[in-house]
Amino acid sequence: MTASRDGRIVTFYSYKGGTGRTMALANTAWILAANGQRVLAVDWDLEAPGLHRFFHPFLDPSTLGATTGVIDLITEYAWAAITPDTGRRDDWHVDYARIQPHAVSLTPENLGWEFPGGGTLDFVSAGRQNREYSATVSTFDWDNFYDRLGGGLFFDALREDMKAHYDYVLIDSRTGLSDIADICTVHLPDILVDCFTLSDQSIDGAAAVARQIDERYGGRGIRIYPVPMRIDEGEKEKADAGRALARVKFDRFPTGLSGDELTSYWGAVEIPYRPYYAYEETLATFGDETGLTNSLLSAFERLTAVVTGQQITAMPPMNDEIRLRIKDAFTRRRPALPADLFLSYVAENRMWADWIESLLTQAGFRVVPRDVSAGPGTADEEQPPRFALPPRSA
Structure with a gap:
């Protein structure tokens, strides 16, 4: 039997779409697993699931298509909650709050590479993509789930189950303000990675969410890390103005840092825009060589260092032949035939x-x-x- 862990739950959130949030999560998950950690990546963006695309070379489509996900996990509990059963134990809900039956393990060994040191990366999809999926997601009554079906207790149990089985759980949250986003940003995480681009709306929205969580749920002890994304140095003056505005709007985050520490944080954590990655869902862990200080991979390594409290700071070196082979598996082919x-x-x-x-x-x-x-x-x-x-x- 596997020893119980005390893992960390990290939510990647963005107020607006188009920040590169999902890509940041996928690369962080890979770096963690490549350093011997047991990692779970959860696609909680129920309206627009897409995390699986960053893992597609390592997922068996037949297994993925047959495996349930987040919305199935929740609805299974909801149906049980409205089914009368006088013989239930007080903690009956715990049996429904088990994440591993819904998880699929990634298999990079099929392409000649494996996670060292006992590392693993499991994936939980948004849900089984059948004809009922959209209707279930769009009509689900979250208020009723919390108020009448004990949803809070269920998510407490789910949180404990995930932390007991994984070193790191990375959750890809829905954007904006919603019940689903609240679950991901308030109820579940120990750490919130608050992603934003340097547009006014993105900065304002992300900063407002960070302040709201800090003021209303400060007792939860959620560590909030603002992360500027898709920084394009082609317009340096505008980028510098956006950076300055973000520093003002996030004046109290991350908490506990000041002076040079704060300046160092903001300088290290931002994620640059690289046009190469705008066309396909490709992991920078294979797209970039290790050891390059200005690469997208190096930016994700610095983000991973922040999330782990500097415990994990780099992607281990990889045989270049294997790296290029896996990189090729992500590459979209130009049609050679007109058919x-x-x-x-x-x-x-x-x-x-x-x-x-x-x-x-x-x-x-x-x-x-x-x-x-x-x-x-x-x-x-x-x-x-x-x-x-x-x-x-x-």
């Missing part, structure tokens, strides 16, 4: 369709996917060859 394939699928097979589309695209085909469960589309005069994905049997 089109029409890929028809139903919503419950979306992850399978993504996988097939990826394989066909790498083979040089231009794939036109269509969700047939969304209703009939407009037929062209000349339809491309059809590749129909049948509904998964129950």
Whole structure:
């Protein structure tokens, strides 16, 4: 039996989208696991899940498509809570607050590399992508879940379960202000990585959330780290003005730092914009060589050092042949053939369709996917060859 841990839960949050938050989480998770840590990455952005894309070379699509996720975990408990059972123990909810049955382990060894020192990286998706997923997420009553179904106790138990089984749990939160975001930013984390770009709205929103959490939930002891993202030095004057504004808006964060320590923090933690990574969901842990001080990987290493209290500061060196092989697995291929394939699928097979589309695209085909469960589309005069994905049997 695995020894119980006392892990840390780290939420990556952004008030606005487009900050590179998910990419920062994925790279931080990889650096931690590559340093022998047991890591769990959770996609809690239920409306726009995308964390799995940064891990796709290491995920078996059939396993991922068949595995439940965050919304399934929550609804299973909710159904149990409204089902009468007079013989229940007082702590019956703990049995439903177990994260590992919903987790999928990443398998980099299939590409010739493995996490050293017993490190592991598990992934929990937003939920099984079937035809009920969108309706479940959009209609779920979070107020009722908390007020009548004991949602607070459930999330307390889930928090303890995750901390007991992993050294680090990294949660990709929904943007904006919502019940879901509150779960990720207030109820669950020990550390909040508050991501923002240097636009006025992004700075103001992120700073307001940080102040609100500090003022209303200071007793939770959540450590808040503001992190400027996608910094483009092409407009240095504007970038410097944005940095100065962020320092003013986040005047009390991170707490406990002052003077040179604060200046050093802000200088080290920002994440630069690198155009190379704007086109594909590629991990900088394989896209960049280790040891380069101005790379995107080095920025994520510094962020990891902040999150871990300087305990983990670098990605271990990697054989360059292996690194380039895995980097190539992320690379999107330019179609070599003019042929089109029409890929028809139903919503419950979306992850399978993504996988097939990826394989066909790498083979040089231009794939036109269509969700047939969304209703009939407009037929062209000349339809491309059809590749129909049948509904998964129950």
